[in-house]
Amino acid sequence: MHPLCGRMGEPNGVTTRQKPQQSFWGLWNVSFGFFGIQLAFGLQNANVSRIFQSLGSSVDDLAFLWIAGPVTGLIVQPLIGHYSDRTWGRFGRRRPYFVAGAVLAALALLGLPQAGVLLVAAGFLWLLDASLNIAMEPFRAFVGDMTPDDQRAQGFALQTWFIGAGAVIGSLLPAVFAHLGISNTAPEGVVPDSVRLSFTIGAAAMVLAVAWTALRVREYSPEEMAAFNSDHANAAQHGQPLVYSPRGPMWLLIGAGLLAIVNEMGLDKQLYVLGGGLALFGLAQIVLRATRARGALAEIMSDLAQMPAQMRQLAVAQFFTWTALFILFIYTTPVVTRNAFGATDTIGAAYNAGADWVGVMFAFYNGVAALAAFLLPVLAKRIGNARTHALCLLGGGVGFLLLLVLRDAWLLLLPMVFVGIAWASILAMPYVILTRVLPPHKFGIYIGVFNIFIVVPQLMVATIMGGVIRSFFPTDPKWTMLVGAVVMAAAALAMLRVREDQA
DSSP, X not given: OOOOSOSSSOOOOOOSSSOOOOOHHHHHHHHTHHHHHHHHHHXXXXXXXXXXXXXXXXXXXXXXXXXXXXXXXXXXXXXXXXXXXXOOBTTBSSHHHHHHHHHHHHHHHHHGGGOOSHHHHHHHHHHHHHHHHHHHHHHHHHHHHHSOGGGHHHHHHHHHHHHHHXXXXXXXXXXXXXXXXXXOOOOTTXXXXXXXHHHHHHHHHHHHHHHHHHHHOOOOOHHHHHHHTHHHHHHHHHOOOOOOOTTHHHHHHHHHHHHHHHHHHTOOTTHHHHHHHHHHHHHHHHHHHHHTOOSHHHHHHHHHHTOOHHHHHHHHHHHHHHHHHHHHHHHHHHHHHHHTTOOOOTTSHHHHHHHHHHHHHHHHHHHHHHHHTTTHHHHHHHHOHHHHHHHHHHHHHHHHHHHHHOOOTTTTHHHHHHHHHHHHHHHHHHHHHHHHHXXXXXXXXXXXXXXXXXXXXXHHHHXXXXXXXXXXXXXXXXXXXXXXXXXXHHHHHHHTTOOOSOO
């Protein structure tokens, strides 16, 4: 009556309180949708700065144009997590969300390279980022839902492999099409044909990959989940009292103070977004505490205030990690095209060859990540998940330093080895640690809250880095890689504080 994971070796019934082990093909089906999601991310990360520059954006404005996505993510990810924890219907618990996200992301992929106008392209990037968040967030919880504790590292490792494989293809597509003779140059204000065709294929792959998981995997019913996790199910049934944080006035003052400083000193207007966000966060806490309101926002804020200790420790490392990664995503194209290809003219052949090479570099590090994913569980058994992650992040910092000093295009693949190993760990190790200490009935909301510490760094890079470039190194953006190396090292140090026990 309830086939759980498709057709190849998955359990057909539940008679014990322990979740059955998934077969290899069960894990494959659970994670396959991430192939399409990350193919879309690969296209975005390797090509959006190129599209913006082709439409007339300057280097120091690139970060600001990425800002709509993280602002939306701050709202979307916790809400999707909250509601996916509470959804059960004909189409399951998590599946309705990642299917809807896939369809919307496909529409954004089709529209982004066709925009023709910078502001319209930024709008499509907003839709793409929001849709990918809708699709991706439930997938993290999905692996936790469908695997027992002792198989979770394998589940996230296979998911990381699909992420790497999808990103390799997404990053390489424009260069492959250019090699096949499709034009990779275009007049000013027009995106090259090779990029536009790549985004069309990405849209199709996104829908098909997510549809595979949605059709091949049958989720556990609420009754089965309750049987597997009776203690947590009892807690969920009786509910937990909401916690109303008393720190709202502090955040309101910090946000208002930042807004006043920006206005008084004439700083970059992008900082208004950061200050306004902090002020609104504080105001929401004040209103919720004063009214003792209930509902989704109150529960999200309460869960944020009650994060487990390990999650708080991981959040610090996550913040530094993703600060470095967004520097990589945004500034690799201008750094490589300028320093390795000697190009600043965005309609010239040298610039577009350099932009294609960035796609190759991103594909290479994702390929490394796909291979490293299966080695991480072995290393983690020897030294622990937290120390494994710290070591990989430190290696990522070395990769940033090499990006700073190397100028030969082929040698630039060397730092991508270090970045790829770090990327494999980033996609797996924090979630292995988290899902072992989180209550199963709140996987969705807590992973959504945890993703705030991905979005906030993106917001900070988008609001601050443009001003940093203009103020400190207006003629050469390569020094952003030094900033990335420093914060990646800070992330590695923060991981040494993470406890893996549940005490």
